[in-house]
Amino acid sequence: MVKTIDNIKALVIPTGGNAKEDLERAHAAIHYARENNLDVPYLISGLGPDTNIALNYDENKTNKNLDFHEELYNFMMKNTDEFIGVDINSTNSIENVLFTFPKGTAGKYPFFTYDSHGRKFKILEKYLKEKGEISEDLELIHISTGKGSPFQKVYGNLALMYLKGSIDSKKFSFLKNIFKFLFRR
DSSP: OOOOOSSBOOEEEEOOSOHHHHHHHHHHHHHHHHHTTOOOOEEEETOOTTHHHHHHHOTTOOOHHHHHHHHHHHHHHHHOSOEEEEOSOOSSHHHHHHHHSOTTOOEEEEEEEOHHHHHHHHHHHHHHHHTTSSOTTEEEEEEEOOSOOHHHHHHHHHHHHHHTTSSOHHHHHHHHHHHHHHHTO
16 A cells, blocks of 8 residues: 555546556556545546547547547546546657646646656656746655556666766667567557
């Protein structure tokens, strides 16, 4: 059991990777909320405010991002009372944090993901606070869903190296593509 955190504003489920990972994160967040008798909303980054309309009305399924998240969306509809989709537009982790937590957002927000992804988000939190892009009163709290797959470990550590400045963007992109090929993602 993970220790209860006081004064939580919402539980955060970052999306990306694949539907299996998203559902693991959602399961972990729901389990945490039930285990700790929490009545707070779930923030799902990657499911924007227009997702409900798009999923209900886009019969041609032209938006691949919505196709990808449909299983998670349906799961959350069945298993939670309140979830809020935020940030359907980010293209990287920095934008994801900025769009999910606009300037001035304060409070404690546990987020559920595998270990290397959690470390990356903590580094981003520190970096964005130093730049004044997010509030000093915002606290992201990593709740681990496990160590992750071999690809997640490799990619997560590669992203950490990039964020820390150990490798430049060209090397990062090159290595990321090699790992995607090797892991067939």
